[in-house]
Amino acid sequence: MSVLPPDMDAAGFAALLDELRGAVGADWIWSGDTDMFPYRDSFSPVWNTGEERHASAAVAPENVEQVSAVVRIANRHRVPLFPISTGKNFGYGGPSPNVNGSVVLDLKRMNRVLEVNEARNFCLVEPGVSYFDLYRHVEERGLKVMLDVPDPGWGSPIGNSLERGVGYTMPHFRDHFGAHCGMEVVLPDGEIMRTGMGALPGSDTWQEYPYGFGPDPAGLFAQGNFGVVTKMGFRLLPLPEYYRTGLITVRKRRDLVKLIAHVNYLSDSGMVSEVRFASPLSTWMGDPDFLALATKAGGPSDTEMDAAAETFGLPAWAVDLQFLGPQAATLAQWEYAKDRILSDIVGAEAIDGDHFKLPASEEQLENTTQPYASGVRRRAALGVPSLGIWEIVRDDGHVGFFPVIPRDGEAVFEAQRVLGDAQREFPLPPYFSAITAPLFWHTHTFQMVFAPSVKHDDPEHNAMVHRAMKKMVAVAAELGWGDYRASPIYQDDVSATYSFNNHVLRRFHEQLKDAVDPDGIIAPGRGGIWPRRFRS
Amino acid sequence: MRKLCSLLSLSGVLASLSVSAQEGRLDILRADLPGRTVFAQQCAPCHGTGPGDDGARLLPGTEALLEKYEGERAGELELRDDLPAPVLRLFVRRGSGSMPMFRPSELSDDEIEQIADYLLATARLNEGT
Numbered sequence: 001m002s003v004l005p006p007d008m009d010a011a012g013f014a015a016l017l018d019e020l021r022g023a024v025g026a027d028w029i030w031s032g033d034t035d036m037f038p039y040r041d042s043f044s045p046v047w048n049t050g051e052e053r054h055a056s057a058a059v060a061p062e063n064v065e066q067v068s069a070v071v072r073i074a075n076r077h078r079v080p081l082f083p084i085s086t087g088k089n090f091g092y093g094g095p096s097p098n099v100n101g102s103v104v105l106d107l108k109r110m111n112r113v114l115e116v117n118e119a120r121n122f123c124l125v126e127p128g129v130s131y132f133d134l135y136r137h138v139e140e141r142g143l144k145v146m147l148d149v150p151d152p153g154w155g156s157p158i159g160n161s162l163e164r165g166v167g168y169t170m171p172h173f174r175d176h177f178g179a180h181c182g183m184e185v186v187l188p189d190g191e192i193m194r195t196g197m198g199a200l201p202g203s204d205t206w207q208e209y210p211y212g213f214g215p216d217p218a219g220l221f222a223q224g225n226f227g228v229v230t231k232m233g234f235r236l237l238p239l240p241e242y243y244r245t246g247l248i249t250v251r252k253r254r255d256l257v258k259l260i261a262h263v264n265y266l267s268d269s270g271m272v273s274e275v276r277f278a279s280p281l282s283t284w285m286g287d288p289d290f291l292a293l294a295t296k297a298g299g300p301s302d303t304e305m306d307a308a309a310e311t312f313g314l315p316a317w318a319v320d321l322q323f324l325g326p327q328a329a330t331l332a333q334w335e336y337a338k339d340r341i342l343s344d345i346v347g348a349e350a351i352d353g354d355h356f357k358l359p360a361s362e363e364q365l366e367n368t369t370q371p372y373a374s375g376v377r378r379r380a381a382l383g384v385p386s387l388g389i390w391e392i393v394r395d396d397g398h399v400g401f402f403p404v405i406p407r408d409g410e411a412v413f414e415a416q417r418v419l420g421d422a423q424r425e426f427p428l429p430p431y432f433s434a435i436t437a438p439l440f441w442h443t444h445t446f447q448m449v450f451a452p453s454v455k456h457d458d459p460e461h462n463a464m465v466h467r468a469m470k471k472m473v474a475v476a477a478e479l480g481w482g483d484y485r486a487s488p489i490y491q492d493d494v495s496a497t498y499s500f501n502n503h504v505l506r507r508f509h510e511q512l513k514d515a516v517d518p519d520g521i522i523a524p525g526r527g528g529i530w531p532r533r534f535r536s
Numbered sequence: 537m538r539k540l541c542s543l544l545s546l547s548g549v550l551a552s553l554s555v556s557a558q559e560g561r562l563d564i565l566r567a568d569l570p571g572r573t574v575f576a577q578q579c580a581p582c583h584g585t586g587p588g589d590d591g592a593r594l595l596p597g598t599e600a601l602l603e604k605y606e607g608e609r610a611g612e613l614e615l616r617d618d619l620p621a622p623v624l625r626l627f628v629r630r631g632s633g634s635m636p637m638f639r640p641s642e643l644s645d646d647e648i649e650q651i652a653d654y655l656l657a658t659a660r661l662n663e664g665t
Contacts (some may be wrong), residue, residue: 030640038629038637060641090636108641132577153581367590379589387581388589390596393634 002033003054005079005101006534013056016077020059020103023069028109031057039087039104041096043397045454045462045469046489053096053488055082058104064184064192064230070105071228071521072190078519078533081105082526083228085127085159088152091400091451092163093487098525099534105228113137114231115207118144121236122181122207127158127229131385145236146324146358146383148173153385158232162222163485166441168274168380170324171267173237175443177222182206184231185221188517193227207233223485224509225523226516237324243360243382244323244330245353247372248341249280249315253305253434255345256317257409260438262341263319264407267440271333276320276375279435281305283373284312294433297424299417305434315349317437320376330355358382395453399465399490401472402447403481405438412438415448415481422475426468428452447484473497488525495528510535564614565661571654574647575614582635583613597635617659621652 004013013031020029030036039055046052061067074081082097083105089095095104111128116138123145125134131153138145148167150160161176173179182196193199195218198206210216220226250259256277266272284290290308293300309316321337323330338350351372356364360382367378379386405415419432431450438446450472452465470493473483477497486494498505509529513520520531564585566572576584582597593599594611602611610616625648631637 028641034629035640038631038639040637042631042636058639058641086642087639088636094636095639106639106641108639132581136577366587374590377590385581386589387596388592390582390634391588391592391599393596395634397634397636 002031002036003056003101005056005077005103006099007078008101012077016073016079016103017057019073019077020057020070023073024059024061024066028060028062029057030059039095041090041094041487043090043094043399043454044096044487044489045399045466047396047454047456047459047462049459049462051466051489053093053098054100055095055097055104056101058106060106060109062109064110064186067105067107067110067186067228067230068190068192071186071188074103074521075189075519078521079103080520080522080524081228082523083107083127085156085162086130086154087159088130088155089159089163091398091487092485093489096488098488098491098523099520102523107228107230110230116141116143116145116236117207118236118238120208121145121238122233123157123236124182124207124231124233125157126231127156129158130154130156131160135383135385144239146239147385148176148179148237149380149383149385150176151377151380151389152387154387157234158229161232161234162229164222165485167383168377168441169383170237170273171270171443173235174274174441176234178443179235180218180232181208181210181235182231182233183218183221183229185227185229187227188522192230207235220512223527225513225520225526225529227522237383240324240326240358242323242325242327242330242355243358244327244334244355245370245374245376246321246323246334246338247318247351247353247374248321248338249318249349249351250345251306251309251315251347253302253309253316254409255348256412258345259317259319259341259348260407260409260412262337262344263321263440265340266321266333266337268444271323271337273322273324274376274381275322275440277437277440278318278320278375279316279437280314280318280373281309281312281316281435283314284308285430285433285435291430294435295420295424295430296434297421299413299420300434315347318372320353320374322376322381324358327357360384393453395455398451398453399469399487400485401450401469401476402439402484403450403472403476404442404484405446405448405481407438407440407444407446412436412446414479415476418479419448419450419472419476422472423450423468426452426464426471428465428468442484491525491528564612565658566614567654567657567661569650569654569657571647571650571652572658574643575651575654578638578643578647579613579651585612585614600633600635613655614658615662617656617663619652619655621649624648624652624655 080102082102084095087095107127110126112126114124116123131149148169150165164177167174184194196210196212197203323333342348483494513531524534588595598611628638
């Protein structure tokens, strides 16, 4: 489906492409149905419908000077650009834009690892560098640092962090945007800016002190549309000496409240890496009677759930704990965690898990010797990028809704009930039920997951999923649980829920956008921020 | 088999048993062609010969193809001799099921040709094994 940029005719489009060819070379411009097919969102629930967003062309510069030139050309032609890094933002729109006819600014060719500093524990990369690339760079040089990778690993540190993606190691590295330090940005007028210490000529602390002097605009470039990030620094964890795991189980449903409080203490004190909560009762969700109980309208009572657990001979909840550090320290932390939790929660039990020196062997990475059922993905837990997670992708992909929920057991129970009831009208697997465990990915908060699949050849199914997504966003927001990230087709819905004081946050963003990019050259609509030209 | 290896070596296509983590742990002969590195970096993380993560039998792409063809064709792309460049290009650019499309900025047409050459040579190296 060929489309043209907004307010542009075919002759203007041809002139635009000619200028872009002059800037980056004829081999790095694509347009037309065939060439633009890979720029569609293959996970889209509005696939082949009027709501699907299509780009008109794609341009792939190889350096920041070419990015600047492309932005200046786009300004002259008043054409919106949609920057992508590796384009693997699946479940959140992939490489497809907010505005039909946008030109994708494909940064994949900018794939240099500019520095990995193992003495000061940081790296500086370009947008086209994937986690696989960065890991290979570290491994080939034997550098003693651990990455914090999302799953799958074909995304880029820059793209993932700008989407506020997460990983699975120590708390302050899992928040990828929070772990960044310093960025280079091409502004909407084509000027090249550096944040923090990068603004000080001669500074050697760009990747160590993020603020420099004065206001720090770095946050505007995450889920925003105020510039094109062309370099970004990240803090790295020094390669820990040892990895240790252990499982703690609690018997009663309501024990989760205390368990979460203890885990919060352990995590906020820097004692544990990522933790995984789970309910061992999930193994009985194939049983129709238990399924009916766990998904009961209004939620089952604690007594009912405890009776079921007793019948099955299973604990109500379990938490996988992981420790990174010196061997003796990981042992002391695990012993402390056991003592702290088991002495406070009646019936709690602990099982020692795998533990070994790092770096892990290939056999240890395969994670086949854990003495208990575990939801931990070993490679991700140790910063090793992988595509193994793709095993969970069904049909033609999925959408994703991950509401942010307080790190509190009572809030988890409430989210189970409210979101479980909200999804009942849709013929989907029970994403929310009395056994749904919180995800502890971001450093200081919980999330839950709603990720129904999409099917290219089943528009009725996709339409149902589309309705379900919008409903879940709205219902969650009524309880104060906002989505943290969204596909372009949902960004306005999500943005609208952050409505304190008559949407002043969005209005402030729009004021900024109007000031620096009134024509909407950089990703108009991204993050729910529309410039004046498109608002009218 | 030995004859094939010899022919390929004589024509400059050297084979080796060495494997990287990305290629997987199944020891198959691999043709030392330019496409080997491209395949290892771009395809093997999902379509390699190794096990999947955390006890999974196979990597996701390999498992999916094994299920799709119900054993009539190998799940491992490196054991397939029926994937010439035009066929590969179709799957790469159009995607298939849960496999998304790959853009020319990340995998060029020339690299797809290299992968096709590598897969054919590798499949022939392992015929009968």
